[in-house]
Amino acid sequence: MTNTEVLIHELVEKHGKTRNALMPVLQGVVAREKFLSEEAMIAVARELDLSAADVYGTASFYTFLDTKPRGKNILRVCKTISCHMQGKDAIIRAIEDHLMVKVGETTHDKKFTLLTANCLGWCHKGPVLLINDEVFPSMTPEKAIEIIEDFSKKTN
Amino acid sequence: MVNLKINNTPIQVEEGTTILEAAKRLNFRIPTLCNHPDLTVAGNCRVCVVEVKGARLLAASCATPVSEGMEVNTNSEKVRIARKHILELLLSEHNADCTKCFKNGHCELQELASEYRFGDHIFIDLVKAKDKIRDISSPSISKDASKCIRCQRCVRTCAELQSVCALAVANKGDHQVITTFMNKPLNDVVCTNCGQCINRCPTGALYERNYIEDVWHAIYDPNKFVVVETAPATRVALGEDLGLDPGMRVTGRMVSALRKMGFNKVLDTDFTADLTIMEEGTELLTRLKKALVDKDETVKLPMMTSCSPGWVKFQEHMYPGLLDNLSTCKSPQQMFGALAKTYYADKINIKAENMVVVSIMPCTAKKFECNRSEMRDSGFKDVDYVLTTRELAMMIKQAGIEFEKLEDGNYDSILGQSTGAAVIFGTTGGVMEAALRTAYEIITGNEVPFTNLNIKPVRGMEGVKEASIKIKNTKPDWNFLEGVELNVAVAHGLANAKLLMDAVNSGKANYHFIEVMGCPGGCIGGGGQPIPTSAEIRKRRAEAIYAEDMGKPIRKSHENPEVTEVYNEYLSHPLGHKSHELLHTHYKVRNRY
Ligand code: SF4
Ligand code: SF4
Ligand code: SF4
Ligand code: FES
Numbered sequence: 153m154t155n156t157e158v159l160i161h162e163l164v165e166k167h168g169k170t171r172n173a174l175m176p177v178l179q180g181v182v183a184r185e186k187f188l189s190e191e192a193m194i195a196v197a198r199e200l201d202l203s204a205a206d207v208y209g210t211a212s213f214y215t216f217l218d219t220k221p222r223g224k225n226i227l228r229v230c231k232t233i234s235c236h237m238q239g240k241d242a243i244i245r246a247i248e249d250h251l252m253v254k255v256g257e258t259t260h261d262k263k264f265t266l267l268t269a270n271c272l273g274w275c276h277k278g279p280v281l282l283i284n285d286e287v288f289p290s291m292t293p294e295k296a297i298e299i300i301e302d303f304s305k306k307t308n
Numbered sequence: 309m310v311n312l313k314i315n316n317t318p319i320q321v322e323e324g325t326t327i328l329e330a331a332k333r334l335n336f337r338i339p340t341l342c343n344h345p346d347l348t349v350a351g352n353c354r355v356c357v358v359e360v361k362g363a364r365l366l367a368a369s370c371a372t373p374v375s376e377g378m379e380v381n382t383n384s385e386k387v388r389i390a391r392k393h394i395l396e397l398l399l400s401e402h403n404a405d406c407t408k409c410f411k412n413g414h415c416e417l418q419e420l421a422s423e424y425r426f427g428d429h430i431f432i433d434l435v436k437a438k439d440k441i442r443d444i445s446s447p448s449i450s451k452d453a454s455k456c457i458r459c460q461r462c463v464r465t466c467a468e469l470q471s472v473c474a475l476a477v478a479n480k481g482d483h484q485v486i487t488t489f490m491n492k493p494l495n496d497v498v499c500t501n502c503g504q505c506i507n508r509c510p511t512g513a514l515y516e517r518n519y520i521e522d523v524w525h526a527i528y529d530p531n532k533f534v535v536v537e538t539a540p541a542t543r544v545a546l547g548e549d550l551g552l553d554p555g556m557r558v559t560g561r562m563v564s565a566l567r568k569m570g571f572n573k574v575l576d577t578d579f580t581a582d583l584t585i586m587e588e589g590t591e592l593l594t595r596l597k598k599a600l601v602d603k604d605e606t607v608k609l610p611m612m613t614s615c616s617p618g619w620v621k622f623q624e625h626m627y628p629g630l631l632d633n634l635s636t637c638k639s640p641q642q643m644f645g646a647l648a649k650t651y652y653a654d655k656i657n658i659k660a661e662n663m664v665v666v667s668i669m670p671c672t673a674k675k676f677e678c679n680r681s682e683m684r685d686s687g688f689k690d691v692d693y694v695l696t697t698r699e700l701a702m703m704i705k706q707a708g709i710e711f712e713k714l715e716d717g718n719y720d721s722i723l724g725q726s727t728g729a730a731v732i733f734g735t736t737g738g739v740m741e742a743a744l745r746t747a748y749e750i751i752t753g754n755e756v757p758f759t760n761l762n763i764k765p766v767r768g769m770e771g772v773k774e775a776s777i778k779i780k781n782t783k784p785d786w787n788f789l790e791g792v793e794l795n796v797a798v799a800h801g802l803a804n805a806k807l808l809m810d811a812v813n814s815g816k817a818n819y820h821f822i823e824v825m826g827c828p829g830g831c832i833g834g835g836g837q838p839i840p841t842s843a844e845i846r847k848r849r850a851e852a853i854y855a856e857d858m859g860k861p862i863r864k865s866h867e868n869p870e871v872t873e874v875y876n877e878y879l880s881h882p883l884g885h886k887s888h889e890l891l892h893t894h895y896k897v898r899n900r901y
């Protein structure tokens with residue numbers, strides 16, 4: 153068994169073999185691997201006796217269940233109207249320049265993937281940057297770069 | 309019982325009836341797109357909306373059960389406007405190039421558009437903004453996303469009727485699409501090519517890969533000798549696409565039409581259905597002997613039929629552990645091709661390389677089957693082109709043949725004669741019945757102990773059927789079967805097959821022989837048959853099949869004189885050397901996504 157298969161097997165042991173287990177199992181895989189590979193979705197389908205298309209269909213519905221390879225840290229800048237009016241474009245531009253990637257891309261060292269997100273519920277403190285599960289409100293371009301640098305140091 | 313009024317007409321219906329069904333009983337037709345009588349309710353397209361007195365919102369009639377005192381209006385101003393808007397919204401993102409569409413004239417969306425006579429778009433035209441992704445990877449099934457209205461009939465078909473789930477809904481909002489695992493080409497995923505989704509797709513988003521032009525081309529080519537074979541189930545359904553009622557038998561007219569179209573010989577897959585029974589029946593008896601007498605533990609029982617290519621591919625993907633249980637017999641279509649380009653070509657003095665074999669099938673999976681690399685045992689592609697019943701109907705129209713007025717024709721010989729046992733291959737239980745008629749007689753010398761040879765327990769539309777036949781008074785060669793209770797099971801539709809396979813795998817089932825047909829109802833409900841389909845239509849086609857059987861002078865495969873002749877002149881005996889070379893095959897394990 154590959155590492156992924158072992159992980160999925162453990163997750164299924166924990167959450168059960170019913171269809172209800174699909175979401176927590178997929179979330180568990182993403183928590184560790186950052187995205188759902190073909191191999192992972194096929195293994196989940198096999199473990200839960202679902203079709204792989206079904207697993208893919210479910211995964212593709214949720215923005216946070218990625219099916220494309222992602223970096224070790226996922227940066228999401230809110231792109232919705234409040235954050236837009238509070239300057240999300242400048243944040244995105246600063247990150248793009250700093251990491252030398254465009255939205256949707258992953259850095260060469262695989263440390264970061266830059267994405268956008270829809271409203272994160274922090275409209276009163278925009279613009280908002282989400283790094284993995286952590287929210288960073290009231291961003292300025294400088295602060296964003298600083299935080300990203302901190303993450304960069306913590307990631308090997 | 310519930311009392312309600314629809315368009316001011318009172319009606320009483322059972323509790324749980326939907327407004328749609330109740331209205332139908334009063335002959336008020338409400339348009340539908342996502343609803344289908346074979347599938348669960350989805351309620352996602354909303355064209356079936358009606359006004360219920362006192363309710364603020366319009367109700368989707370397919371998804372709303374009646375209630376006491378309800379007053380329904382199916383054609384109020386509010387309903388009409390809503391329905392038109394819903395359709396116009398669908399069309400605003402629909403690539404409506406009807407004149408180039410394979411479903412032209414057979415499309416539910418087009419029909420509604422023609423009823424409502426829309427003028428110019430009132431909504432923004434979104435068609436240009438959409439990607440036009442057409443998947444023509446499969447030799448059987450084509451998929452054009454620009455025609456899809458996301459009604460999800462195909463998704464439900466593939467899941468509920470077939471347990472394959474090759475198709476799923478992916479993404480959300482305006483990005484929602486019907487797709488495969490990771491958007492892979494259909495030919496690379498678990499799709500069995502059964503075509504059941506095509507039969508239920510209300511638009512041209514799913515349609516068969518068609519070979520109409522290739523076949524005309526072959527017919528017009530003076531250097532080609534074009535032979536056509538027709539499957540059992542085509543003769544009880546073709547008429548539906550040519551203006552006749554479901555259940556009409558058109559065997560003779562179909563033969564005449566094919567001859568008028570210019571085929572050099574009109575032959576019958578039913579002939580090789582009889583031959584299949586000889587080979588498969590012998591294979592079953594051989595397996596039983598090896599298992600019961602020789603105690604050979606490598607012999608796999610239950611033996612399973614292999615004439616349905618959708619079912620075969622299903623096994624290859626889903627139950628690779630049971631591949632050795634599949635009979636090694638090729639399907640009748642492929643046996644025909646292999647014999648046509650060897651024995652038959654020799655006999656009529658035609659070079660095999662100049663022969664083109666076309667087969668008319670109720671089936672889309674047969675298109676895939678004839679392209680399998682295993683199906684070239686004659687040294688050529690055994691069957692060149694497979695046309696669905698629907699494609700044949702189109703060609704008959706193209707040829708300007710007035711089908712209804714045709715006189716009955718007869719099949720050419722040899723490879724044209726068949727028995728009633730072959731005809732019933734076309735419906736669920738038929739292969740089993742045909743095999744039992746022959747096997748029982750080989751073993752005992754007596755006819756099967758059922759009135760008129762009609763083995764009723766394996767007939768009908770129940771999902772899984774079982775029967776046991778006690779073998780009595782065996783001939784000396786077969787006395788190891790004396791008193792044995794032969795247990796058989798029959799399933800149709802792959803969801804039912806899955807139930808049966810799980811029972812076999814769990815060790816709970818104790819069968820000797822299993823028949824599976826990939827499509828609901830068997831071939832009569834095949835993915836290449838005229839659209840629409842419903843339980844009622846399938847029932848009428850099945851009745852026609854049994855009527856055809858009863859009308860045949862010979863009703864047992866082993867009594868087919870042409871089959872005897874082919875064994876005498878060429879094959880020598882069932883499972884013989886030549887048979888192995890030409891009529892048998894093997895299977896391969898495939899991925900499970
Ligand atoms: S799917 Fe129907 S409406 Fe659409 S182009 Fe084809 S025939 Fe016309
Ligand atoms: S052809 Fe059959 S198996 Fe393939 S997608 Fe359609 S319903 Fe599913
Ligand atoms: S492909 Fe056909 S059946 Fe499937 S969702 Fe689209 S329109 Fe409906
Ligand atoms: S708009 Fe950005 S958090 Fe709500």
Ligand code: FES
Binds near residue numbers: 353354369
């Ligand atoms: S037919 Fe009722 S919602 Fe589609």
